Amino acid sequence: MIPRYSRPEMVALWSPETKFRIWYEIEAHACDAQAALGVIPKANAEAVWRAKDVTFDVARIDEIEAVTKHDVIAFLTHLAEHIGAEDARFVHQGMTSSDVLDTTLNIQLVRAADILLAGMDRVLAALKTRAFEHKDTVRIGRSHGIHAEPTTMGLTFARFYAEMDRGRKRLAAARDEVRTGAISGAVGTFANIDPAVEEHVCKMLGLLPEPISTQVIPRDRHAMFFATLGVIASSIENIAIEIRHMQRTEVLEAEEYFSPGQKGSSAMPHKRNPVLTENLTGLARLVRMAVIPAMENVALWHERDISHSSVERAIGPDATITLDFALHRLAGVIEKLVVYPDNMLKNMNKFRGLVMSQRVLLALTQAGVSREDAYRLVQRNAMKVWEQGADFKTELLADPDVTAALSPAEIEEKFDLGYHTKHVDTIFRRVFGA
Amino acid sequence: MIPRYSRPEMVALWSPETKFRIWYEIEAHACDAQAALGVIPKANAEAVWRAKDVTFDVARIDEIEAVTKHDVIAFLTHLAEHIGAEDARFVHQGMTSSDVLDTTLNIQLVRAADILLAGMDRVLAALKTRAFEHKDTVRIGRSHGIHAEPTTMGLTFARFYAEMDRGRKRLAAARDEVRTGAISGAVGTFANIDPAVEEHVCKMLGLLPEPISTQVIPRDRHAMFFATLGVIASSIENIAIEIRHMQRTEVLEAEEYFSPGQKGSSAMPHKRNPVLTENLTGLARLVRMAVIPAMENVALWHERDISHSSVERAIGPDATITLDFALHRLAGVIEKLVVYPDNMLKNMNKFRGLVMSQRVLLALTQAGVSREDAYRLVQRNAMKVWEQGADFKTELLADPDVTAALSPAEIEEKFDLGYHTKHVDTIFRRVFGA
């Protein structure tokens, strides 16, 4: 976790304080369930709730762990310091450390997903606003970085909206993947603890019981979760790359908002660099790097080994904190993106009508010219534009083989921009609904 | 694609023949829709179907491509050779190559998913059968590779079933991710082709229209698809590792089926190596390696660049063929796995009752001994077993501090295996339903 790429809300979720709080709640709810089953005395279960408003002392727990070399035992020892050793003696009964640790991790991942979903909502709202704002702002579409045919800036925002909306659905599904808890004992057989305890704890904490666990909750769930974060990060990169391209000097169709007082470069004061979207490109790589280790974590030995643990201590916070920050950075970029419609038109006309070649080609074919001949006709005039700086329409009007097939009016009509935007409404309906 | 790790059905899906067949169907259905719209003559649309039963000549198409350096043009030229240049002249009108290529890729991925789903069904059926067969076959559960508490072989199969069942649901979702087609023209604006064509082609080919495309179908869909394959491959690895552990000489709780005549080693004829599951471990790595490139493919420049194409030419076939083979190899391994219940019991008793220490610990606590004292009591007897080869139950019965808290009968009862298997039915119900 890099402080400059983090937001406090997500950081807090991964703090020791939050972790111990969740541990406590799991233990306390488990005691309730055990008391209800008659396994432990009701009084002892109730006693645990005395620590309800305690903020656990992280330094003290670390101190105990330095001796016991076991984090859960350290916490339980500290908990006993609060509620008294006698009253605390049934806490954790029949449970194994992983019951607490794994259920906690999943609660954190579910909450992280909720924060991320809110971030995605902000991105979606920004994209939608800007899409409608620029629904009819014509710009050139490009394939291979080369001018192709006109499109609109609104369609660019709309396709990112659609992509992020898919990402949102994926994230909701990924949240469901990790929304389970397990209190099933040392190897998952419930030998020492009744399944009712698991059911109660899960219900109280918004989880579903893991249908079958070993000592741990199966890690394919987490692999899917992190893989999903990787896909969303890649979509962020996709948007970032588009904006970086739009901002490059020769294109300049948009710029990240540049606040007064911000310095672009220590050496070149005129520079306005797309540093936020470049940063997002790097952050996407960081989120993505969690994917493979999360998959390598799936194949644990027998009922568990602990190789996954160090990996999750890193990627759990890192991937969610980084993605969360990236989503909000992205939302800010989109909300404030400065768009230059004039430059869009200027760029489109760089090759004097050449981008309409496809239309002319089709018109020739429709007029009865064979596809091969039409292609040759268009290409020979296109090459004059390309190589000699001619104007495409002028050349076509002067080419007798072309005018033999198409009237001047028909040729003129092929250069109407409205032709290219006539289905924008249809597409917007598909993306944003009626 | 490595022939020895492939099945013909999946290989055929990725053959040039299949690809050209799909291209043809897309073009033919598109002509129908264009004719219905009155854009092209009905007769020309009908003429295209004359090639309905043609098997396209891959070598001839390659020959043309060597000249045109463009695969779709090469195919269209060849198609014209079949139905006549005159009748063929409206084929592909208003479309761009990617309309054909991307829709085709998605059709292949959907079909690949169907084949994979069938493979998963076979794995699931095998796991279920073996789970019920060994529901009550007791074996030791292990955490960290160290004996923990008893579980059953049936639970092992059942948890793999649950994991694969999650994988199946993920794969079905991944199939939906790529079940779209696009016939939207050079930059996705439908400038030269009516959206109705896309709708018709998708409907006829079992796809949904991509709500908003550029020149290409957005690659976040494919990233999610391949990420999902990576998770499933990791689950295969998980099962493979378990079996490899079970087969190792010192454990020998199960063996891959060894056919008569099979040679395990050119040098050591007694060896029966778990080569299939070792192979599955490697195949999992191969499937997984498609994940990151698929994510790197998402951020294309503007309305498309073609960097994704070479990646998909490789990972499209490779990841699906390898995973398909792996699923069937895994199914075969599970179906025929030779299980050794006697060795399971022998292994469990290796430490003369030590695996019951947790029960004794709990019993002592229940009998009023403090957790810390109980822990010390259990540990001191456990250490005698561990270091001097003593029998745990015997030691406990001889320890006055223990017998002060527990009667001999109570101690005896702690060594009953039924205690550990009493919830197996509950778990099976959770996994397999009523």
Add this chain to the structure above:
Amino acid sequence: MIPRYSRPEMVALWSPETKFRIWYEIEAHACDAQAALGVIPKANAEAVWRAKDVTFDVARIDEIEAVTKHDVIAFLTHLAEHIGAEDARFVHQGMTSSDVLDTTLNIQLVRAADILLAGMDRVLAALKTRAFEHKDTVRIGRSHGIHAEPTTMGLTFARFYAEMDRGRKRLAAARDEVRTGAISGAVGTFANIDPAVEEHVCKMLGLLPEPISTQVIPRDRHAMFFATLGVIASSIENIAIEIRHMQRTEVLEAEEYFSPGQKGSSAMPHKRNPVLTENLTGLARLVRMAVIPAMENVALWHERDISHSSVERAIGPDATITLDFALHRLAGVIEKLVVYPDNMLKNMNKFRGLVMSQRVLLALTQAGVSREDAYRLVQRNAMKVWEQGADFKTELLADPDVTAALSPAEIEEKFDLGYHTKHVDTIFRRVFGA
């Protein structure tokens, strides 16, 4: 391996024919060494060489393997068909399959490295030629995609040369990493075969004996090899991205060579797309995807498991064939790249002198203006250029605060391009030597 992204020389290296040929040579040399030690009769060793000119029948060996399910035994059986069962009976004595397989793999990797080194040499030669050709071709340097200060096209080629030259050294080192052979028996103890056999075979085949092997040659060597390929592929991507940027419509400082008759698009005949460098971008991803699986292959169980094998069957050929093809494709692109110096100048002047702001800033500082004031002075004139389309030099000459510090002649001098290229020779000497 994708045929369209492969060259015959590298493909041939990975053919079954080549593999069996190498197996044969290993076995034959091993027999010689065994005969020299007196372990097997000289006549039998000599008999093996009778198959010297045989091209082994791959189909026949496959047929045998279908029965034996063991590839080396299948080959040995087939070899016996050539030289007679009686004479063949000492072949492979004391050896284990991996002695043959691992030594063969390393021979293939060494040869692959040699082919790749030749490809790198071609790339280096092309880069050097173009670097000197365009040593003084001025173009704008860009950071963040934004104009910064002038540089030259020659420097661009030169830095790619330097990077590829580092890649070449890395590849030579990676070649050394895998230049070992092992004939050390079932677990690497030489129990059944004298180390002298290993020494002889390695010497005859250009390898060094692996100092300590198990059943296999340790896989950290191969991990390092494939990691190195991944770095080189990333350098190829680096060059490809530069060219793609240069070719984009708005920049157009260079283009991939476009052969007469080549069609850029089925729909837009004017388009000249940088498809080769886009393809190289994708190929880089493909090479890179071998890196992690190669690292996952390192941790084999005990003296070996066979999980690495399937991975290497794929990445061995795939990564080397793809990188080889990419190197030659890259060399071709560089050799024939069409460079547009006029467009470079036009682009540089897009912002009317703004790229000289850094020089002016420094001059002001040198003239005694504080850094903060100088920055403000430059920035305020720069903003007029940026926002109102003014000319930077004109504005500076009209700003009394500027002219108070710098004379008109001093201001003029700051716009001299020679200032920026004065150290090009120095840099070229560093890169290419005297």
Add this chain to the structure above:
Amino acid sequence: MIPRYSRPEMVALWSPETKFRIWYEIEAHACDAQAALGVIPKANAEAVWRAKDVTFDVARIDEIEAVTKHDVIAFLTHLAEHIGAEDARFVHQGMTSSDVLDTTLNIQLVRAADILLAGMDRVLAALKTRAFEHKDTVRIGRSHGIHAEPTTMGLTFARFYAEMDRGRKRLAAARDEVRTGAISGAVGTFANIDPAVEEHVCKMLGLLPEPISTQVIPRDRHAMFFATLGVIASSIENIAIEIRHMQRTEVLEAEEYFSPGQKGSSAMPHKRNPVLTENLTGLARLVRMAVIPAMENVALWHERDISHSSVERAIGPDATITLDFALHRLAGVIEKLVVYPDNMLKNMNKFRGLVMSQRVLLALTQAGVSREDAYRLVQRNAMKVWEQGADFKTELLADPDVTAALSPAEIEEKFDLGYHTKHVDTIFRRVFGA
């Protein structure tokens, strides 16, 4: 960076304090060089050294950065607070931020490499000691997890030594890869700063001048650095997996040292889990995950974009801190590993002589039996051992077909362990030298 997996020395290297200290030294040395060239006054250069013993105030610099949004400017502003605005005004002249940032990063990576090399030396020393200690401790070699032939524990340590020694050489090479500095200005042309400044700064800080840079030092160097860390981490995993296998209950040939007072499990007091090596397995995944992002960082746009920066802020500290911790954890594990030679012998005899089958097979062949017949003879007796628990030697002595070829004494001789260890000295000489 996860505190529990870090060592203070490496953490300190990545602290803001260390970073600002290096920035300061670069700036101060650059001023010296500029003064020597006569570009800035000597007095100003000398003034900079007044801050020689200052510990820079990180909080204050952060405060300034919050306004300037530029870290280097913030630092320079703070530096001026120490040495006076007037004296400070030539600091950083002609330089660009990346000159400082990139040179600093490389200094940190070089120092990190030095710390890592020391860690590797500790691992190597431990492995060598244990190798000689257990040179003749016989244990069974295993392929596929199945008993093969005897080897020794010393050979196991020795092969890890050889692997780590290769890793050390790779790390030294990786250190050289990043041992460069650059003070070459905004696009690497030295337009505003003489190459002599770069040369002086590099010399004073133990670096070599980057032969050709842009705004940044080329990232292929860093990609190679992190790839190398990934390979070394994989070697750590390799050792960790071996130890985890040795410690599993059924094998128990070694155990991680278990300190008195350490608790293995909150529930099962008898358990001694290989948690350190399991942890190392996870840490290896963490180090490895830096490899691909580092490679993705290579292809920056033109003379630089800043996408690499966030990646390096994470992987720079994370990968080096984690690997450093892992090396020392590994060294500790090896130094204190508890080895159980008796269990090794017990395991080897599990199949009553079967591991000698290869020797018997060879002896039969040597005695004139055909390979196929010998194989059958050995296999039929081996199967009795395997399936009926017979003793291999006894069966062979009772098989008339065997005794027809081999005398009882010859059979006896095949079961001598010395046969398998006769070349251990040779191998040790290869690994450790004379």
